[in-house]
Amino acid sequence: MLFSSKVVAVHIVALVLTTIVYRLSPFHPLWRFPGPVINRITSLYNAYKTYTGERHLYVDELHRRYGRIVRIGPDALSINSFSAVSQVYSSTNAMTKGRAYTYGGAHGSGLFFMKSRAEHSKRRKIWAPAFAQSNLPTFRQAIHRRTFQLMQVIQERCDTRGVVNLGEAIGHWTYDIMGDVTFGASSQVELLENGDSEGLIRSGQLATTAFEIIGEVPLLFSILWYFPVTKKMRALEERAGRWMTARQNAPDQDKQNDIASFLLVKDGSKPKLTHADLRVDSLFAIQAGSDTPAGVLTLMFFFLIKDSQVYDALRNELDMAFPDATVPLNMHALGQLEYLSAFMTESLRLGAPFHGFPRITPNEGAFLDEWFVPGGITVSVPGWSQHIDEDNFYPEPLAFRPQRWLPGGLGTGSRANKAAIMAFSSGPYSCLGKQFAMEEITISLVRIVLTYDLEFAPEFDADSFYAGALNVRTPVFKRPLNVVAKRRCAQPGEAQRYI
Numbered sequence: 001m002l003f004s005s006k007v008v009a010v011h012i013v014a015l016v017l018t019t020i021v022y023r024l025s026p027f028h029p030l031w032r033f034p035g036p037v038i039n040r041i042t043s044l045y046n047a048y049k050t051y052t053g054e055r056h057l058y059v060d061e062l063h064r065r066y067g068r069i070v071r072i073g074p075d076a077l078s079i080n081s082f083s084a085v086s087q088v089y090s091s092t093n094a095m096t097k098g099r100a101y102t103y104g105g106a107h108g109s110g111l112f113f114m115k116s117r118a119e120h121s122k123r124r125k126i127w128a129p130a131f132a133q134s135n136l137p138t139f140r141q142a143i144h145r146r147t148f149q150l151m152q153v154i155q156e157r158c159d160t161r162g163v164v165n166l167g168e169a170i171g172h173w174t175y176d177i178m179g180d181v182t183f184g185a186s187s188q189v190e191l192l193e194n195g196d197s198e199g200l201i202r203s204g205q206l207a208t209t210a211f212e213i214i215g216e217v218p219l220l221f222s223i224l225w226y227f228p229v230t231k232k233m234r235a236l237e238e239r240a241g242r243w244m245t246a247r248q249n250a251p252d253q254d255k256q257n258d259i260a261s262f263l264l265v266k267d268g269s270k271p272k273l274t275h276a277d278l279r280v281d282s283l284f285a286i287q288a289g290s291d292t293p294a295g296v297l298t299l300m301f302f303f304l305i306k307d308s309q310v311y312d313a314l315r316n317e318l319d320m321a322f323p324d325a326t327v328p329l330n331m332h333a334l335g336q337l338e339y340l341s342a343f344m345t346e347s348l349r350l351g352a353p354f355h356g357f358p359r360i361t362p363n364e365g366a367f368l369d370e371w372f373v374p375g376g377i378t379v380s381v382p383g384w385s386q387h388i389d390e391d392n393f394y395p396e397p398l399a400f401r402p403q404r405w406l407p408g409g410l411g412t413g414s415r416a417n418k419a420a421i422m423a424f425s426s427g428p429y430s431c432l433g434k435q436f437a438m439e440e441i442t443i444s445l446v447r448i449v450l451t452y453d454l455e456f457a458p459e460f461d462a463d464s465f466y467a468g469a470l471n472v473r474t475p476v477f478k479r480p481l482n483v484v485a486k487r488r489c490a491q492p493g494e495a496q497r498y499i
């Protein structure tokens, strides 16, 4: 027994050593690409950086040290090149999703996790009509109704000094909107009214973190699915399944044009998606549609309040455009406002710090920018690095300057390459909710600025807050965005709720 255990141990050690030697050797197809030794050997360090929420910073640091192309894993390259974006993500030959999208032990399949282009495109055709222009008015009602509620909640949650955790209120607002948009009138999601005593938002973030970390070592997923580390993911998926069942049993008048009504389509008499598929897809709808917009909006308010010149410029433009601050808002009118538009674009640049969405090179390999990359390799263009690259944004790429998007930019020689903003990604796997997200973020930003004067709470430390603003596929915050909110105008008219 002891002898056979020793033999097994020796075999394992030999296998590990051989793998390490091979990954470092000139026989490995990625041998000629620079990168730290640890990353050439294993993805575990990347997994750790994902866990800490600093992966985008780490990848950027590697590019500064090693150049435009870096070996970030045994079989993975990061390519910090604007010209590689279209080849990897958006051209007609865009690459397929990488192994990191494996959603191991789940019984159903979901749009986001589908790696085959053909299967993904079939599922995307089911989802897409929900986000078509013709259906947006339905979703718009949820935005306006919930924003109306948010204005009340901000006031109600202020303590005696007028301090409120704005980031938390925004998180509850996006979650409730996604409940409405996904499950219609039968939605059981009410965080603005009831708070989040069950920790749904935190569980969602932990599930996303677990998915991202395990995505670095996808082979482990099927095993870890049955361990406590993925418990949150399983619990949330089960919860989404119960919400979906409630939605299916709801009265007919409550089933109008929500995302569920598109996912529940039938092929003849047979549903196109199984209940297991519906669980995965509806959970993803809530997660994708709530966490990321909430994070981007939270960072937007941070940038706004931090710089009084920016705040004054935006508030003045909005006050001039809407002398009666309680009037209904619509995207057409807001689209005419130059400074608002510059502010939104700059917020997407610094507010969505993704590390790069992994794709797989085709069997025959591909030329990416000036490099030939062999087939079957994971490649990504790091969004955050592109967003702060001096070739795209100059000067002061790390500073929040809406002015860079206005005529004249930041002076002679300044650059602002809008096409380099990768916040919603591009191509066949790009964000389906982009237009909806832009609308909800813009409406709430404008409504809050018109309704409240905001400043940081007395004890708020802006540097610590920003240092704790991390990213695990979605922005996450170590510290609360505590602000003092002083009412400027009355609650918008009742009609506002439904516009």
Ligand code: HEM
Residues within 6 Å of the ligand: 111, 112, 124, 285, 288, 289, 290, 292, 293, 296, 352, 357, 422, 423, 424, 425, 428, 429, 430, 431, 432, 433, 434, 436, 437
């Ligand atoms: C500021 C807010 C948002 C940002 C920055 C954002 C960003 C993204 C990105 C980068 C992807 C692609 C990820 C990848 O390839 O791995 C994505 C996918 C997706 N997003 Fe968003 N998103 C936002 C809001 C929303 C909202 C509000 C919804 C729904 C209402 C939504 C629905 C989706 C869907 C369904 C996909 C999957 C598309 C597919 O695989 O075909 N997103 N999003």
